[in-house]
Amino acid sequence: MLDVRHCATLAEAAGIVSGDRQAVLLGGGTLVMRDVNEGRLTEGTLLRVTDPVFRRIEAGGGRIELGAGVTMGMILANRDLAFLHAAARAIGGPAVRNMASVGGNLFAASPYGDFTVALLALDAQVVVQAGFGSGRAVPLEEFLAARERSGPALVTAVQFSRPSNPGEFHFRKISRVRPKGISVLSIAAHLPQSGGRMAQVRVAYGAMAPTPIRARGVERALEGKSLDAGAIQMAKQAALEGCRPATDAIASEWYRREVLPVHLGRLLAGDGR
Ligand SMILES: Cc1cc2nc3c(=O)[nH]c(=O)nc-3n(C[C@H](O)[C@H](O)[C@H](O)COP(=O)(O)OP(=O)(O)OC[C@H]3O[C@@H](n4cnc5c(N)ncnc54)[C@H](O)[C@@H]3O)c2cc1C
Incomplete structure (x- = not known):
């Protein structure tokens, strides 16, 4: 049976992910819900995080942080992130972009993962609160190399430096x-x-x-x-x-x-x- 849990804080979600091997984080659900609807995912706990921090964008300065729950649509609506618009616009159509999250894109199997490609060229770090490398910012390349081997994880954000010249x-x-x-x-x-x-x-x-x-x-x-x-x-x-x-x-x-x-x-x- 599939259970759905709503977590008001990231700490609550991290606690569940740490103790439940069948916990599945629900970002926008564009991939998870396909698995549910097509019968590939029938057991476990789906976690929906409602903590506002999960969808927070900090992009005013030189160091940028995107909450893992930030969607491609939110990126496209943010002028400070204009240099990322081509990558966000590359994800599906408008309906998908309004749901597809930065965190979910980190886990999307090839040939998906277009936004993650942009993050990799920005030398991004992945902030993990539970599961793989938890409690630290993991270089994205290291995160991707270990992605398939690690169990359930809670990614809370990605961080990277703004290109000093967006035209580059x-x-x-x-x-x-x-x-x-x-x-x-x-x-x-x-x-x-x-x-x-x-x-x-x-x-x-x-x-x-x-x-x-x-x-x-x-x-x-x-x-x-x-x-x-x-x-x-x-x-x-x-x-x-x-x-x-x-x-x-x-x-x-x-x-x-x-x-x-x-x-x-x-x-x-x-x-x-
Ligand atoms: C019609 C369609 C078109 C698409 N086109 C593209 C495309 O052009 N390019 C592309 O890259 N992708 C595409 N996708 C795939 C997908 O929409 C994106 O990759 C999207 O970014 C996934 O994010 P999500 O929030 O929907 O992930 P979800 O479905 O919510 O989750 C996907 C996986 O990531 C895990 N996860 C999600 N968030 C976290 C988190 N914070 N911490 C830990 N684990 C997490 C989930 O547990 C799950 O295993 C498409 C999908 C559809 C249905």
Whole structure:
């Protein structure tokens, strides 16, 4: 039987998650409720958190914190988060975006997880209050690597620094159906410039591995260079390092490998196609 619990505080939810192996956090429910409706989830406790902190956005300064219950719609309505609008707009259609949460996106199986790709390129930290790594801010890359192995968890927020120049943050999602298609792949890149050269480059992919991943080869190829044709060519050559894309109903592994360098090159060149 499925039980539904409403938790007025994050502490209450954390207590339940810590003691109940069958606890399932309900974010917007766009994935959980599909599992319930299609009979894949029939036992356990669904937890709905009503603590306002869970849906709080702190985006006025240089350090940004998004409560895990913040939805894509809330991000799109916030001008301070304009640099994240392309990533939030990439999630489903309007009805999904009004429910889909930041926390739920961290757990969405590939090829979903487009917003998490943007967070990875921002070097985000995940605040966990119960379960995996609880009580600390976990680097998102570490969180994703352990995601499948860990049991129930309560993520309360994600934190990251605002790009000092929003124009240096880029996101693109490649899908066969526009505007609502599922990802063939997605790419996010933060390319800060200092004295005409790139420093602390972060590039991330979605749908190119079982979880969103950092594109380490591309980061190495770009670090310390000017963003010119030579650097872009080097980045394209390194594009597939660390990739393990799946073949699924959206695209074959072969296709994803073929098109990734093309789209990476276009993103780096500022080509809007
Ligand atoms: C029609 C449709 C289109 C979609 N299109 C896209 C798309 O284009 N791109 C994309 O990335 N996704 C897409 N999705 C998938 C999904 O909507 C998003 O990934 C969304 O962000 C998931 O968030 P949610 O709050 O709905 O998650 P939920 O369904 O509530 O939860 C998903 C998982 O995360 C866990 N979870 C949720 N919040 C927390 C938390 N705070 N702490 C611990 N665990 C938590 C849940 O227990 C569950 O295991 C689509 C879904 C549908 C139905």
